[in-house]
Amino acid sequence: MIMKNIVDIDPEKITNFWNATIGERFPLREQLWNQNTVTDPNILPQASFAVLDEDKLIGILVSKKYQEQHQNLYMPTETGWIQCLLVDRERRGEGIGTRLLSLAEKTFQELKLKDIKIGRDPQHYFPGIPFEDKESIRFFENKGYEKDSIEIDLYKRVKDQSLYELNHHESYFRLLSSHDHDSLLQFLQVSFPGRWHYEAARYFAQGGSGREILGLFVNGEMKGFCRLHDLDSPFIAANLYWSPLLEGKSGGIGPLGVDRSVRGQNLGLDIVKAAANELIKRGMDHIIIDWTQLEQFYGKMGFRPWKRYQSMSKRLHF
Template sequence: MKIIPWQENRINDVVELWNKEIGADFPLRVELCKQNSFEDSNICLKSSCIALNGQDEIIGFVIAKRWQENINVNMDDTRGWIQALLVAKPYRQQGIGSTLLEHAESQLKDIGVKQILLGKDTYHYFPGIPKQYEDVAEWFETKGYENFGTEYDLIRHYDLEDGMSVPKMAEVEFTTLSINDKEEFLTFLNRCFPGRWEYEAIHYFQKGGTGREFVVLKKGRRIIGFCRINDAKSPLIAQNVYWAPLVDEELGGVGPLGVDAKERGQGYGLAIVEAGIAFLRQRGIERIVIDWTGLVDFYKRLGYDIWKGYLSYKKEL
C-alpha cells in the first residue's frame, strides 16, 4: 500500500469507490464531493490522504478537517472532524483503516486538536455514523470513540394540495427573506443562533444566495425566527438534499430553523416549519427532508417519519 496526499485529480476515483461501497445508501455526486471534500477551506490537507494498491488504484481514503476559516463566528479550532473514512471491501481486515485513522488523528493532534468528532464537520456528509453500519460504529469504539446520541433525517411525501398554505397568525408574518434584510438577518442569527447556522448563512450569501432559501418570521418589523429551505436551485448543494438521487421527485429540504428564545412556546416553531414547507410546495417540491435532528416528536406532528439515523461519536485526544 502507498499513501498519497489528498488531491483533486483523484476526485473521480474517490467518488467511484464511495459509490461502489456505500452508494446504494448515500449516492455521491462529483459536484457534492468537490463542494464538501475539496473546496471546504477547513480540510486539513496534512491529515487527509488516499491509499493506493500496487497498481496505483485507490483502495481507501480519509478526509479530516479542522476549523481554519477567518470568519468571526463561534467555532472551536481545538475540535477536529473525520469527515469520511473508507476502505474498499477486498482490502478490509488488513490494517488499512487503522493506518488511515492513525495518520489523520496524529496530524490533527499535532496542530492542537483536542477532540475529534465523526462527521458533523463543516460541509459534512453525515452527522454521525449511519446507523445501519453497526460494524463501523463498533470498529470506531475499539479506537476509543464514544457514542453521545443519535440524530435523524426525516422525510415526507406530499400529495396534490397538501401542505401548500402559509400559516396565518396574529401579529406575525412569514415571508421569504429579501436581500435588503440580509444584514438584519445575520445580526439576528448572531444574537440568537451564533456558530454553525450563522456560518452557513454567511457562506450562502458569499456563494450568491439571494434570500429565497430563508423564510423569516417577523413580528412588527423585527425578525424573530427563521427556517432554511433548499431545493435543486439553491446556490450550493444543501445538506438536506445531498441524497436527492435516491428519490424520483425533485427533493426539497427544510432546516435549520429556530425561534428567538424569548418568543418560544407560542406555536411559532411549528408554524415556521409549515411556512417553509408551503414555500417549497408552491415551488413544486413533492418530497421533503428535514435533516440532522433529534426532535422526532416535534416534526411527527407535521407527518414526518424517520428516513435515516446517525450515531454521534467523539474522541478526546
Template sequence: MQMRLILKAYEPSHRDAVLKLWKNSVLNNLFSADGHLWKINVENNAAFKPADFWGAWNEQGILLGFVLTRRFRDITAPPVMVERYGKTGWISLLLVEEGSRKQGIGTTLLEKAHDALSDVELIRLGGDFSHFFPGVPEGEALEFFSNKGCNFNKELINDLCLSLDNWRLPEQPTSIAGGDYFFTQGKAGEEESILDFIGLASNGFSPRWHYDLERLFKIGYSPENITLIKSRSGKIEGFLQTWQAKEVIEKGLSRPIIFWAMHEKPKEKHGSIGPLGINSTIRGGGIGLALVAAGTEHLRKTGVTFATIDWTDLTAFYAKLGYQSWRSYKIGYKNL
C-alpha cells in the same frame, strides 16, 4: 504477509478512484457518490488542504481506502467561532474497499487521521463544516470506531423526509390567525437584519448558524429562501432556511441531503429546510411548528415534491407535520 500500502495525500487526479471506491461500497446504497458534491465539499472548499486527505493504495495503483479530516482554519472568524471550534478536528469520511476490510487498512488510515489532528483536544466523527454526514451512519462503522476508543451519544440524530404530493398547510395557531404575527419570505437587502436576529445572544442559537449563513449570502444564497415570522410591526421573530436542488447545484452550496434524495428519488423535485430558530420570548403555542409548516408550504408552491431536513434530534416535533425519519446517525467523538 502483510499488504504493503502506499499512502498519498490528495491530488485532483485521485477523484475518479475515490468516487469509484465509494460507488462500489455499501455506503453508496444510501449515500450516493457524486462528483459535483465532492468538488463542493472537498476540492472547492477554501479550508481544504491536500494533506487533509490520505489514500491507501496498493502496489498495483488501486485505491483501497481513504480518510478525510477537517480543521477549522478561518482566522477571520469571530472569536466565539475560534474558541468553540479551533481545538476541534473532524474525521469527515473513512472508507475501505469492501474486499479489503479486516486487513488493517482502516486502522492505518485512522492512525494517519490522528497524526493529522494531533494538536486538537477533541475529534468529532462527522458534523464538520461542509459535512457529508452529521454523525456516523448506523451500521458496522459504529463498531469499528467504538473498538478504536471512540465514544458515542446514546441518542440518534436523524435526517427526515416528507412527500409533498398530498401535503396541505395545517390550521394556523391563534397568534398567526389573529394577525399578531405573519409569515413572509426574506427580501434582498434584509441580509443584515436576518443575521442580526440570528446573532442575538438571548436566543441561544449556535454561532455556527450565523457564521454559515453569512458565508452563504456571500456566495449568492438568496434571502428569499428564508421563511421569516414577523410581528405586526415587522420585527423578525423567527427564521427557517429553505433550500432547492437547482440553486444548490448552480451556486455550489453544501447540502448533501439534497444529493442523497436526488439519487434515491430521481423523478421528484427536491428541496430541504433548516436550520430553524424562534425568538425565545415567543416560543410555545405552536409558533415554531407553524413556521416549519410555512417554509414547507413555500417549497411546495415552488414545485418541490420531496422535502428533507438535515441533522435533527427533534424527530417527534417534525413528525407533527408528517416528516419521517429517513437516515439515522450517532454523534461520535474522541477526547485527546
C-alpha cells in the same frame, strides 16, 4: 499499496469509489465532493489521504479543522473532524482504516486539538456514522471513541398535498432578500451564535439571494428563521445530499430557530409549515429534514425517520 494526498486524486475516481462502497445508500455526486471537500478551506491536506493498490483506490480519509478567518463567527477551533473514512469492502480487515485513522489522529495531536468528532464538520456529509453500520461503530469504539447522540434525517412525500394550515397569519413569514443580509446575521449572532450563524454567512458568500431563508417577523422585527432548499439553490444543501435516492423533485427544510422571547406560541411549528408550503408551491414531490433529534416535533406534520446516525467523539490527551 501507496498513499497519496486526497487532493491529488481525480474527483471522478473518488466518486466512483464512494458509490461502489456506499452509493446505494448515500449516492455521491462529483459536484458534492468538490463542494464539501475539494474547495472547503477547512480541509487538512496533511491529514487527508487516499490509499491505492496498482492505481485502484481502496481507501480514503478526509480530516478537517476550522481555519477560516471571520469576525464574530464562533466556530470551534480546537476540534478535529473526520469527514469520511471509507475502505473498499473487499479490503477490510487489512488494517487500512486503522492506518489512516492513526495518521489523522497524529496530526490532530500535533495541532494540540482537544477532541475529534466523526462527521459534523463544516460542509459535512454525515452527522455521525450511519446507524446500520455496526461494524464501523465498533471500529471507532475500539479506537477510543465514545457514542454521543443519535441523529436522524426525516422525510415526507408531499406530491399533490394541500398546503398546511397555520396558527398565525401568513404575514408573519416571508422569504428574505439580499437586503435582509445584515438583519439576519445580526439576529443569528445574538440568538443562535455558532454553526447556524456561520452557515448563514457562508450562504450569502456562496451567492445566496435570500430565497432559501424564510424569516419570522413580529411587529416588524426578525424573531426567527427557517432554511429551505431545492435544486435551484446556489449549492447542494445538506438536506438534499441524498435526494438522488428519490424520484421526482426534492426540497429540504432546516435548520430553524425562534427567539426565546416568542417561544411557546406555535411559531416554531408554523415557520416549518410555512417553509413546507413554499416548497409545495415550488412543485416539490418530497421534503427532507436532516440532522435533527426532533422526531416528535416534525412528526406533527407527518414527517417520519428516513436515516439514522450514531454521533461519536474522542477526547485527546497530551
